[in-house]
Amino acid sequence: xxxxxRRYARGFVHDAVAADDLVQDCLERVISHWxxxxxxxxxxxxxxxxxxxxxxxxxxxxxxxxxxxxxxxxDDLMAHPPTQEDDLARTDVVSAIQQLPEEPRSVxxxxxxxxxxxxxxxxxxxxxxxxxxxxxxxxxxxLRQILESPARxxxxxxxxxxxx
Amino acid sequence: xTDRPITEDDLHAYIDGRLDAARNEEVSxxxxxxxxxxxxxxxxxxxRTLLQGVFDPIAGEPVPSRLNLNHIIATRRQxxxxxxxxAAAAVLLFVGGSGGWYMRDMMVPPTEGVVALGREASDSFAxxxxxxxxxxxxxxxxxxxxxxxxxxxxxxxxxxxxxSKSGYRLMGGRVVSTPHGAGLMLMYDNDQGTxxxxxxRPMAVDQTRTMTPHSQGKVDGWAWASNGMGYSLVGSxxxxxxxxxxxDIRRQVQGEA
Numbered sequence: 001x002x003x004x005x006r007r008y009a010r011g012f013v014h015d016a017v018a019a020d021d022l023v024q025d026c027l028e029r030v031i032s033h034w035x036x037x038x039x040x041x042x043x044x045x046x047x048x049x050x051x052x053x054x055x056x057x058x059x060x061x062x063x064x065x066x067x068x069x070x071x072x073x074x075d076d077l078m079a080h081p082p083t084q085e086d087d088l089a090r091t092d093v094v095s096a097i098q099q100l101p102e103e104p105r106s107v108x109x110x111x112x113x114x115x116x117x118x119x120x121x122x123x124x125x126x127x128x129x130x131x132x133x134x135x136x137x138x139x140x141x142x143l144r145q146i147l148e149s150p151a152r153x154x155x156x157x158x159x160x161x162x163x164x
Numbered sequence: 165x166t167d168r169p170i171t172e173d174d175l176h177a178y179i180d181g182r183l184d185a186a187r188n189e190e191v192s193x194x195x196x197x198x199x200x201x202x203x204x205x206x207x208x209x210x211x212r213t214l215l216q217g218v219f220d221p222i223a224g225e226p227v228p229s230r231l232n233l234n235h236i237i238a239t240r241r242q243x244x245x246x247x248x249x250x251a252a253a254a255v256l257l258f259v260g261g262s263g264g265w266y267m268r269d270m271m272v273p274p275t276e277g278v279v280a281l282g283r284e285a286s287d288s289f290a291x292x293x294x295x296x297x298x299x300x301x302x303x304x305x306x307x308x309x310x311x312x313x314x315x316x317x318x319x320x321x322x323x324x325x326x327x328s329k330s331g332y333r334l335m336g337g338r339v340v341s342t343p344h345g346a347g348l349m350l351m352y353d354n355d356q357g358t359x360x361x362x363x364x365r366p367m368a369v370d371q372t373r374t375m376t377p378h379s380q381g382k383v384d385g386w387a388w389a390s391n392g393m394g395y396s397l398v399g400s401x402x403x404x405x406x407x408x409x410x411x412d413i414r415r416q417v418q419g420e421a
Contacts, residue, residue: 002231
């Protein structure tokens with residue numbers, strides 16, 4: 001589960017060390033708050049702790065006027081050497097997801113990357129399942145518009161250009 | 165087929181693989197008839213794949229040491245957090261049932277596989293290597309009987325490796341109990357009286373596994389598995405000194421197999 005927590009944290013915080021700080025805080029909280037656990041699904045409980053830590057970290061940073069930034073995750077995520085064609089598609093999707101607001105972005109990452117069920121996502125984010133679905137829908141449509149926007153300059157070879 | 169209308173939620177659930185087979189078919193039939201919708205959701209589905217392609221490698225990275233739960237627990241322990249809570253949290257994080265609990269064997273000391281075997285070998289060493297009265301049940305001059313005994317108890321015929329080139333003589337061995345059934349312990353010594361123990365037993369988990377070092381107190385060892393049999397060589401020697409011996413045993417065992 002820890003690799004998944006690290007992966008989710010990286011969707012919020014650009015650098016790996018800062019993301020791991022979040023995960024470490026999360027694990028410490030899991031241990032010390034174990035007795036307060038209410039729901040039966042341990043996975044959603046742990047993800048909820050991480051998510052709340054991540055969101056409050058982002059807010060603190062915003063208050064301090066720092067730019068913590070999802071905008072900066074691109075370089076870090078691109079550090080894995082992909083093939084050239086993948087590279088283009090990845091650059092596309094990384095820069096696109098950066099443009100999503102935090103709320104729909106979290107839903108999309110939990111659904112598409114962490115593979116949680118919609119009910120689990122609702123639990124992690126403490127929102128009704130209807131809200132999960134509308135945020136998911138919003139996230140996907142927004143991402144599609146960004147990826148297919150003609151203003152972005154067509155890149156031959158990008159997977160997403162072929163989708164239309 | 166039911167008459168339930170297809171909703172946006174159904175379409176998302178379709179690409180997220182969250183529908184039952186019947187509904188899946190209905191959505192699939194619907195998409196065949198509605199190419200615009202189908203295109204839009206095909207695009208969402210590709211997003212999904214791309215996102216996984218970007219983020220999944222992070223989960224493949226080695227977990228940094230400071231996120232090792234054992235370390236966090238060790239720190240906590242100094243702060244007197246009750247042990248049951250730590251144990252409960254460890255179970256929650258790493259043994260939990262639902263899908264996605266992939267890191268199980270990184271955190272909880274494994275109770276199976278070659279890691280368990282290494283521990284069993286160290287335990288045998290601790291019990292028998294210091295025994296002055298009867299370290300082995302059957303001595304090396306009784307090899308045929310020893311092999312017959314072990315074969316009967318393990319259901320596999322063991323190989324008795326020869327380490328005399330490295331100065332270690334086979335003293336003999338015995339069948340020992342492990343949490344995974346009977347195993348054969350062999351003991352060797354050299355002219356200085358240094359004793360080594362090799363434990364071999366059939367493996368349910370880790371049928372074939374590359375050689376890895378293990379260590380328990382002052383006892384070091386190497387454990388591996390091949391063709392369903394596990395082997396661990398242990399002794400109060402530095403790990404590097406044991407390694408060539410373990411390699412030699414592995415060669416002999418494989419030569420016989």
